[in-house]
Amino acid sequence: MSANRTGTPVLELDDVHLSFKGVKAVNGVSFEVRPGELFAVIGPNGAGKTSLFNVISGVYKPQQGSVRFLGEDVLGKKPSDIAARGVSRTFQNIALFEHLTLIDNMMLGRHQHISYGAGAAIAWWGRARRQEVEHRRKVEEIVDFLELAAWRALPVGLLPYGVQKRVELGRALAMEPKLLLLDEPVAGMNLEETEDTARFVLDIRDELDVPIIMVEHDMGLVMDLADRVMVVDFGTPITTGTPDEVQRHPDVVRAYLGEELST
Known part of the structure; x- marks a missing residue:
């Protein structure tokens, strides 16, 4: 396991707002990613998770808020400049040259x-x-x-x-990232492929010591792998905490199941 997850944050987002023609895609999101941490972002479809990745990687420029990577303000930087600083990502849909x-x-x-x-x-x-x-x-x-x-x-x-x-x-690892963004890394995979990918994600965090932000719909995978989890719904953060804390949060249960958590 990585030894230090309490040092200076690798990435810091503060009160980020992103709208498209009045529709809020990201609404007041703030979080930090610590050294060696696997930080997961979860939420229903359309919750703004990929939009958040596009803000971090420079594809979208939010109307409000700040994004700092390794202590440097990267808001407004080109995606190529942010990649050159050490942010690499994978995509929901495979983007290879077949x-x-x-x-x-x-x-x-x-x-x-x-x-x-x-x-x-x-x-x-x-x-x-x-x-x-x-x-x-x-x-x-x-x-x-x-x-x-x-x-x-x-x-x-x-x-x-x-x-x-x-x-x-x-290919994302070939960039020698200082922060890796994984956008639904096991989407469409069978059980064996999912288990293999989970093992490699942990190896990247623990052996290569690369901090990771992961967006994923497989809740079992997220709760098994993540150090901390942020839940968003309609672009708005609900809560951030350990997997156990998040699973017990009544607003999270309502967002996913439409019901109160039974006690």
Whole structure:
């Protein structure tokens, strides 16, 4: 387990509001993510969870509030600038290049670490060659970490769905993130694939020491894995706490079940 989850927050959101034509997608959300923490965001469909990810990664700019990453105000920064600072993410829907191999897809995650130009790449000498070798070494380490070696040379379009989701996770790791955003990492998976993914998510947190924010509808997975959970409904935060605290909160029960918690 990560040793320090009480240090300076990796990410801080304060009173974030985001609206689209008067419709509140994010309504007064505040939270922090601590070093080495797996922080989960849950809520019914349409609760604003993906919009929150888009705010953190710079896709959306909220009308109000602040977003600080590693102590720096990143509100209004371009998504590429925020990614370069160390925020990487996966998506609800697989966003891979299906005709490229597993390795080539994961190499795309190394783009921000490349410091040579097109000319050097064409010449394939000196710094370009040395960096390419190093980038491939990093990717091969991730392939081994995620147990993907059996598929490394295949086009990802030929791979099983669960493996494709793992490749997308690997591409996010190839960026060497300081914060990883997982948007429904087990959506559409069978039980075996879900269990495999859960194991890898814990390994990322505990072995690689990468803090994680996870949006997920699988409540069993969330309650088993998360250190803390924030519940949102119609863009508004209901409560934040440990999985046990959240499951016992009467407003959470009402949001999910439409009834009071029995005692």
